[in-house]
Amino acid sequence: xxxxxxxxxxxxxxxxxxxxxxxxxxxxxxxxxxxxxxxxxxxxxxxxxxxxxxxxxxxxxxxxxxxxxxxxxxxxxxxxxxxxxxxxxxxxxxxxxxxxxxxxxxxxxxxxxxxxxxxxxxxxxxxxxxxxxxxxxxxxxxxxxxxxxxxxxxxxxxxxxxxxxxxxxxxxxxxxxxxxxxxxxxxxxxxxxxxxxxxxxxxxxxxxxxxxxxxxxxxxxxx
Amino acid sequence: xxxxxxxxxxxxxxxxxxxxxxxxxxxxxxxxxxxxxxxxxxxxxxxxxxxxxxxxxxxxxxxxxxxxxxxxxxxxxxxxxxxxxxxxxxxxxxxxxxxxxxxxxxxxxxxxxxxxxxxxxxxxxxxxxxxxxxxxxxxxxxxxxxxxxxxxxxxxxxxxxxxxxxxxxxxxxxxxxxxxxxxxxxxxxxxxxxxxxxxxxxxxxxxxxxxxxxxxxxxxxxxxxxxxxxxxxxxxxxxxxxxxxxxxxxxxxxxxxxxxxxxxxxxxxxxxxxxxxxxxxxxxxxxxxxxxxxxxxxxxxxxxxxxxxxxxxxxxxxxxxxxxxxxxxxxxxxxxxxxxxxxxxxxxxxxxxxxxxxxxxxxxxxxxxxxxxxxxxxxxxxxxxxxxxxxxxxxxxxxxxxxxxxxxxxxxxxxxxxxxxxxxxxxxxxxxxxxxxxxxxxxxxxxxxxxxxxxxxxxxxxxxxxxxxxxxxxxxxxxxxxxxxxxxxxxxxxxxxxxxxxxxxxxxxxxxxxxxxxxxxxxxxxxxxxxxxxxxxxxxxxxxxxxxxxxxxxxxxxxxxxxxxxxxxxxxxxxxxxxxxxxxxxxxxxxxxxxxx
Numbered sequence: 001x002x003x004x005x006x007x008x009x010x011x012x013x014x015x016x017x018x019x020x021x022x023x024x025x026x027x028x029x030x031x032x033x034x035x036x037x038x039x040x041x042x043x044x045x046x047x048x049x050x051x052x053x054x055x056x057x058x059x060x061x062x063x064x065x066x067x068x069x070x071x072x073x074x075x076x077x078x079x080x081x082x083x084x085x086x087x088x089x090x091x092x093x094x095x096x097x098x099x100x101x102x103x104x105x106x107x108x109x110x111x112x113x114x115x116x117x118x119x120x121x122x123x124x125x126x127x128x129x130x131x132x133x134x135x136x137x138x139x140x141x142x143x144x145x146x147x148x149x150x151x152x153x154x155x156x157x158x159x160x161x162x163x164x165x166x167x168x169x170x171x172x173x174x175x176x177x178x179x180x181x182x183x184x185x186x187x188x189x190x191x192x193x194x195x196x197x198x199x200x201x202x203x204x205x206x207x208x209x210x211x212x213x214x215x216x217x218x219x220x221x222x223x
Numbered sequence: 224x225x226x227x228x229x230x231x232x233x234x235x236x237x238x239x240x241x242x243x244x245x246x247x248x249x250x251x252x253x254x255x256x257x258x259x260x261x262x263x264x265x266x267x268x269x270x271x272x273x274x275x276x277x278x279x280x281x282x283x284x285x286x287x288x289x290x291x292x293x294x295x296x297x298x299x300x301x302x303x304x305x306x307x308x309x310x311x312x313x314x315x316x317x318x319x320x321x322x323x324x325x326x327x328x329x330x331x332x333x334x335x336x337x338x339x340x341x342x343x344x345x346x347x348x349x350x351x352x353x354x355x356x357x358x359x360x361x362x363x364x365x366x367x368x369x370x371x372x373x374x375x376x377x378x379x380x381x382x383x384x385x386x387x388x389x390x391x392x393x394x395x396x397x398x399x400x401x402x403x404x405x406x407x408x409x410x411x412x413x414x415x416x417x418x419x420x421x422x423x424x425x426x427x428x429x430x431x432x433x434x435x436x437x438x439x440x441x442x443x444x445x446x447x448x449x450x451x452x453x454x455x456x457x458x459x460x461x462x463x464x465x466x467x468x469x470x471x472x473x474x475x476x477x478x479x480x481x482x483x484x485x486x487x488x489x490x491x492x493x494x495x496x497x498x499x500x501x502x503x504x505x506x507x508x509x510x511x512x513x514x515x516x517x518x519x520x521x522x523x524x525x526x527x528x529x530x531x532x533x534x535x536x537x538x539x540x541x542x543x544x545x546x547x548x549x550x551x552x553x554x555x556x557x558x559x560x561x562x563x564x565x566x567x568x569x570x571x572x573x574x575x576x577x578x579x580x581x582x583x584x585x586x587x588x589x590x591x592x593x594x595x596x597x598x599x600x601x602x603x604x605x606x607x608x609x610x611x612x613x614x615x616x617x618x619x620x621x622x623x624x625x626x627x628x629x630x631x632x633x634x635x636x637x638x639x640x641x642x643x644x645x646x647x648x649x650x651x652x653x654x655x656x657x658x659x660x661x662x663x664x665x666x667x668x669x670x671x672x673x674x675x676x677x678x679x680x681x682x683x684x685x686x687x688x689x690x691x692x693x694x695x696x697x698x699x700x701x702x703x704x705x706x707x708x709x710x711x712x713x714x715x716x717x718x719x720x721x722x723x724x725x726x727x728x729x730x731x732x733x734x735x736x737x738x739x740x741x742x743x744x745x746x747x748x749x750x751x752x753x754x755x756x757x758x759x760x761x762x763x764x765x766x767x768x769x770x771x772x773x774x775x776x777x778x779x780x781x782x783x784x785x786x787x788x789x790x791x792x793x794x795x796x797x798x799x800x801x802x803x804x805x806x807x808x809x810x811x812x813x814x815x816x817x818x819x820x
Binding site (some may be wrong): 049051054056057077078079080082085086088090092093094096097101105106108109154158166 | 228231232235236703704706707708709710711712713714810811815
């Protein structure tokens, strides 16, 4: 079932010296319960497309539809709060909050009762393979792979079924890379998440259901 | 929830947060302290301004000192004496120059003679005698000669006709002979010597002046005696002698009346050697309106049974523009360097005759040998209450003296006044100021003012610098946090609240601590400083009352500290909002996509 569809999406931004068209007339669609990869070289526009799909910005032209509803008509803060979560290569955990507090933050946003938050956070952290003694640690006390797992748990805590990951394994060694990809694939196939992964790693791309390739802002579909 | 998280994150950087709290509290302290001292200082200066008075007295300096010589028959030698000479008498208008800021303009006060024949004055004139005398033998009074009293025209005490006395024309190096069998009318003055009883006093002279200070020339001028012939008292000369006798009696019944524009312009009152004992002072309005009210001395009131609220009739008949009452009227005696006869040879007629309401009774402590006292029986009245002209009744005119000329200027303006006065290049007038130590006090207050400005400037600069610095630390350096929160679905407003609520709470706490400490420190500091510079009697040159002026202790209004705190908080809010706006303007997309954290 189609969850997100991008139609003729373009995105242009202005640098200090020139206008850059990062995405050019991209058209694609994504279904629930599947994992997608968007690959391409650095600067090809794949991360920009992901950010547009996450509602962090709006296309300069074209439209993105979520469940058939145009992004422009949506409250994008609510969209990110309740439907789509993003995981980045740099993890982007709040450094002054503990692991558990980081995971509970989206729940607080979604007004999950205080008594339930901790229990649910523990479940989520368990589901990404983190042990109990990690919960009260601060992110900087953990390894990259562990931080990325916390980031995925936090993304899941929002309760939405769309997970967008920007180079989630970029900072990880091959063992951790494998673990993270396993988690993402299982989220799509076992927990019915729509997972879109931006990566230049072919091994990661091969584990997905469909691969989109981008070159100079142009989206090319691959099997 | 957002506030809790915000505070939690802030407290997890305890060193930075504690530093912010401490430094910001310190800056609030300085700021509040400065404002409080500034305010306190202003109020104290105002209170002292109201309690202190600055008056200037003016003295014309002599342009030269001349030497005179006087024969003395006792020592058979000439004695040398000095006397001042003035090239001209400087008018009081010389003090009216541009920029002179007077509260009460300069006044050269005359004093009036009031003929109060119905009151007891106890004026002491016992050493004067006007009588017809005849020498026992032909003689020249260059040494004591015996004279028989034929007829007394006026005497300060009962003098038996037929008595003899010893007369010597003591200071005359060429006395004229007197002949036995002839009778002479003489003006004599008692002399304390084993061999001499009397010496000559002033004869028939007039010292009348016009209002412009020029002398009215009289067509008579006699020595201390004239021969009495048949029908003498019907002649012009004889009539003048009778007038002179009348004038002596008039003097006995005269009290000095001192007109002024303010009681404090009279040095004895300013210095505290004269003070109101009963009733009250003449008010500024009464002075301005020229009300017929007066202050009378305690002894005159007691001798005549006068009380506050009674009326006192004051027939004024002469004006003296040379002296203050103390120069001519003392308890121990009278001393005149002028004549009571006008240029027509008659006693000056009354030129103003009104009843004055006694508003107050004063006591005066006369210092011996001082010319700063009030003078025996002196009555104080408002200058403007005398509406009649005294131009035809001026019996003496002289330069401005410390006890005849004064003015009032605002406190603390002596230096600026003197700077302007120096530009007038008038070296004939010497101005002396009395301010009861205000100048000394003001220096202390000015120092306090400078200190408060310093506190204020340091506090303000420190506060602003800290606000900017910590906004940078707590807001700008947290851009990534804002971006992450935005990625998690925080609206811009929530993201701002997440960063600012904790920061502003710590700022409020720091401001509260700083302002409270600033309030108490400011009060303490201000009180200590003002006590240190409270009052310095050494600076005043008069006999000032021991008690300092009654200035209420100032208490600082709390709302100044509250206002400082509020302004500081609003400034912090505004600056932090501007910084936050900068954070939120940044594209979260770009920041989050960066590969480095």
